[in-house]
Amino acid sequence: MKKLSVIGIGAGDPDHLTMQAVKTLNQVDVFFLMDKGPAKETLLDLRREICQRYIIGRTYRFVEAYSPERQRDDTDYTASVEALNRAKQTTFERLINEELSDGQHGGFLVWGDPSLYDSTLRILQAILDAGRCAFEFDVIPGITSVQALAAKHKVPLNTIGGSLEITTGRRLAAGQVGDASSVVVMLDAGDAYQCVSDPDTRIYWGAYVGTPDERLIAGRLGDVADDIERTRKAARKEHGWIMDTYLLRRP
Ligand SMILES: C[S@@+](CC[C@H](N)C(=O)[O-])C[C@H]1O[C@@H](n2cnc3c(N)ncnc32)[C@H](O)[C@@H]1O
CATH class of the missing domain: 3.40.1010.10 (Tetrapyrrole methylase, N-terminal domain)
Incomplete structure (x- = not known):
């Protein structure tokens, strides 16, 4: 066999x-x-x-x-x-x-x-x-890249007794997410976090996590979203591709 x-x-x-x-x-x-x-x-x-x-x-x-x-x-x-x-x-x-x-x-x-x-x-x-x-x-x-991301940011994936949803950038951009207090977004070909309406949502973002090119940004979405967008654009230009994942924590 x-x-x-x-x-x-x-x-x-x-x-x-x-x-x-x-x-x-x-x-x-x-x-x-x-x-x-x-x-x-x-x-x-x-x-x-x-x-x-x-x-x-x-x-x-x-x-x-x-x-x-x-x-x-x-x-x-x-x-x-x-x-x-x-x-x-x-x-x-x-x-x-x-x-x-x-x-x-x-x-x-x-x-x-x-x-x-x-x-x-x-x-x-x-x-x-x-x-x-x-x-x-x-x-x-x-x-998984999700565990690696959480470890790098030193945060748990869920809040106490809360749910975790793992989804795609495509679904986040289309508003197809549930009401979990924590949402992990993968496969985001655009900048779907820019579609999140509450600027007090916290984001823990990481690209090329675990590799020598790793980039990490965390903060209030209202404060860091544009920085993440700029960083993603520059990284894509430099490497020709990007692999990133982020955790969104609703306030
Ligand atoms: C096709 S999925 C594969 C996921 C993989 N099976 C896992 O367990 O992480 C590819 C997506 O995983 C995420 N990903 C994989 N490696 C990553 C890394 N080193 N840093 C950040 N995100 C990563 C990105 O969201 C990427 O779009």
Whole structure:
């Protein structure tokens, strides 16, 4: 039987790997690298560094695969993500069939943790459900960018007894958030925090958290929103891409 491990590698700091992740890295024969977009080289370099640093006395290989991209002009976001996942499913199936022999162990190194805004688990389950490919798989949790952000700002994610909502910039900008006292926003392609009407809301913002390029800003939204917008713009210009997350705390 083929075996796959979906390994959470943290959101940019190689020190965030768990002991379980390190043990699993040392059992993998083939790592599948699926990154894409302008950040591709940086994301791939971190994966290579992690393997170099933590795998001792074992031969392994990397297989890079073209990772399809979502149609950005598509107005139906969910439909475009589903279409993307079908395309990814075909790629994953080919990799498992062609690059992994029976008895071998394959690894997917997932940014942060596989449970949060990542489709790897959904795709593997869909492949198994389709019955065209046989393998067993396990999941090794990782530190999410949300945990890394909270640690850097030295704040808890929730207020006492309060709820936490984790959502996207797209939903925040569309006013599609509930009444949780704390809201974490990810995947913000615009500046959705500028849509929050109460200037007394506190924001804890971080970009490239855990990496040498880390930027952190915190304060009253009314005081720091424009500073964050300027910083994001400059960072995008400098790096060509940005990965940022923020916690909003309602007053
Ligand atoms: C596709 S999601 C993947 C999330 C990942 N599975 C996790 O557990 O953090 C990508 C989003 O995660 C957030 N993100 C990932 N790495 C980050 C980092 N180092 N600093 C800040 N935000 C990060 C950003 O909101 C980015 O748009």
